[in-house]
Amino acid sequence: MQKYLSLLLLGCLLVMQATAQMRTITGRVQDKKTHAAISGAVISLKKGGKAITHSDQKGRFTLNVPNGPLTLEAIAADYQTTTLQITAGLSSVVINMQPILHPVNAKDDRVLEEVITTGYVHKAPEPLSEPSATPIASPMAYSLQGKVAGVAVNYGNGKRRAPAGRFNTEDYSPVTENIFHAATDEPLSTFSIDVDRASYSNVRRFLNQGVQPPQDAVRVEEMINYFDYNYKSPTGKDPVAIYTDMAVCPWNTSHQLVRIAIKGKDVDARELPPSNLVFLLDVSGSMDEENKLPLVKRAFAALVQQLRPEDKVAVVVYAGAAGVVLPSTSGSEKKKILEAMESLQAGGSTAGGEGIELAYKIAAENRSAKSNNRIILATDGDFNIGASSDGALQRLIEKERQQGIFLSVLGFGMGNYKDNKLELLADKGNGNYAYIDNFEEARRTFVTEFGGTLFTIAKDVKLQVEFNPAFVQSYRLVGYENRLLANEDFNNDKKDAGDMGVGHTVTALYEIISTTDKAGKGVNWVDPLKYQQHTVVGHLPEVLTVKLRYKQPQENKSRLMEQVLPYNRQQITEAPEDFRMATAAAAFGQLLRNSAFKGAITYNDVLQLASSAKGQDKEGYRAEFIQLVKKAQLIGKDQE
Template structure:
């Protein structure tokens, strides 16, 4: 598989090869650093690579989380075979992939059976049905990330087919902030569950879990210590990159209070502090610094990260909102550092109580997005800005959701009652293939912001008792136990709250519109991923269901319908690429 950098190489030599582990398994998404140029490449789904070079003899470094780094001198006349050694558990455990969801008792070896043929082109492996009697308990990491939806919108708007692994259904649902209910006084969360029919499979059911977080009062929020870490490298010299970010940060600055403070750190041709920590009341000074930013040079991201965290630590506010806001196009070149080393750096900073928000702009396929990984490691969140309207949504309308956490390490466990549930399938929260292959991968909770609501969904294969209870209008008994675990910001004590979901089936006709709309969003994501679980669904089914669930003048929901219509036209007129020829 041939991978291209955005730069133009003199087409003199062609370096080809493959990367495998010691057992002979192909390794995809390996980071390849070309020493002569400093350019970064990735191996494809078959573990292969092809790189244009301007000299016959060159040096390359190969790195992947959990493996020893390999440095190889290559001759372009030869086919290169690289073998990577797995690191000892004591060395690599801190850098392991993080799971998005986990089924208690179900071994990763059993889940590997899901990886069949070419269906694992995507780095995300779709969750399958699980026997509730054998494995009744499953858990998921909750967060406010919603980058996937705006990135999908960009692909479709540009009339490009969406890479399957760019589709994360839980983030698509997060985007709409559906069905918010203020928690009871003194409570951080409110949980509501609903069981109804499944629109794409009438024999099955959908189990909706609706979470809402406490809405903080902006006037009483503690002061913020913010560090804007802005990529001003040459790759940012496009209208939808640095100029868009400058407009976005202007919106954020206008929301600051006098007791808040901002510093601006940049990395590009230079890495430095462009604005020392400044009070939020000096808006003109802050805005002038933002307006003067100009792109140019390479992308020394690692030094930028270190400097930004150093500035944040030097002005740390006890009990305040301490946060680095990284804004980049994803061309996050860290020189000689591997992704694993950068991840470890961010993980260490996480312990200091400094959050990390990542804003992506102008990227291509970010299935291996380094900044998304950084947000996860940095106990933060990730948004993708494809236009000014999205910047306004993330940094103005959803200001407190984006920048103020009400809980950290939020994790939900669901324990199903096998009397009513024969099998279940978690929709979204798909795990990376690499995490499932990693015997030491762990699940960690995420950050939840102020006033956020999200809907998680399970597809249920009901038992005969379940079907009979609905037929006889019998609505007693426990359907599932829910346990939500979390920490308050700046507090290491784990809290938990429990919720019992009783068996109560609601017909499709009686179901709130927000759940119909959630189902439509889920169907859209599944169709973009060519999911085998909705084979009988087409674009018109999504449009009909979505239109029936759209409420009033909700512009986001109307935009969704328009996006599905655009996708229908795109996917029905463009021939699908043959498997094996798709770019990773």
């Protein structure tokens, strides 16, 4: 008995000694110049431990660290990584972070006096609201009346007005990275799928111009899902199939990386239903650049060539007002459609809300019981007239999608590009979102992946992953920050989610810390719960269960699928090519974001991983990725 009492006393002494060697630091993260609070900043020990936390909405944080002097590191989107030396007795700190000043694009680095769109001031005609059989050569060649800031107007006396100055008003929604969650406290992770890839092609645009992309322009899940993966098509009654596997995480080899892959069924183009399409084209003054309206015309010309006689296309434009350039026309009349497209010119302000309303009206008028109804919006997103607020546009699209008319969005241009608004429109419109930076991307969207772009096979697709705490100590979802759902949303059929097109693939990665990783117990996002009974259930070999809900395109009730992942330890170099490629894309995105979770990965590691996963690469996208990594590596060295 005395032996056990001695052991108990020794244990208590050891715990007291360990506690005495730790201390709590509180602090605030703020902008160095304005002192504004920075939320979502990740604060961690640079050396000597794995303590890590993040700042709240007021920039505040609490971190348990060892006693003695140490170095804190803070990482936040659009701010330079900041380190702070902490002395032994200091318990309260303020971390001042310096904003990153992104250089203005070379092509955009010019005075507004060089951006000239000429119009003539006279009484504006009534807005076009009824279909017109005659293409409009210049739909908005009337009365600009100074509505577009910085666009010159010809008043008929040879004088033009354009205020001097530089501009770069690109806009991105903030991305606060997902953190680790304890599997005992939060065993469920729920999110909507995302087949968009706009972020990747937009990042490519920056890197090809020798510029580091803004951190919030990098959405890791869209970097991953840009690539074609050779997953097996579903063979059962469900239009999608689920695959799972795991390997050692390359950026932190004490962790594991789980891959969840979804493949949509392939459908012969001859079996696809007839399409009722409306091309909704922004022809405002901001589109009057070579990489905007002219590229829009070439992109849609590629789509027109894919149309069948049973397909129909209408063309709606908007600038100062919205109008119908071409009424719904059979796909057999390709020449007529192309002539209408080619006649368009840019000029005027941007009545985006009015254009969207008119496009839905035209689509509804030409809808049939079996038709595939879709609006394809092409714009730089710079709405400034009409229902232009995010809230108003969201409510409009949520109302109209109930008619079974989907909205896909194509982004163009630079300098005034509104990524955040276009992503929102596509998300709420049950469509996909792509950024077209060159004609090759247009060809891929409208030719190579014609079916996936236009035809939905499963809507409101949600994933819910349940982690087995017998194996998983903690986990974090890599990317998908703006696709997270509440756990109760999974079974709620009224909750909107992402959609999958013909042949689409979706890949999600989880970084997990296993219960056997003793070093991982330093993850201290929250204090241990006092009153919870942490009873572990399940079998050790079973790592997690994936549940998937989807709806058939014409149905409102979801269907359920499940898949279990058994434990499998393998090096990432032994994993399938597609797994390695997805991992390389995720690692690259984390490096570009200067992620707090990028671990020990380097650009050279990404290059090695991607090179080993190149495979047949019929379209050359993986080879292009390797070149982009090399460019990013050089840009990073230039900015050191």
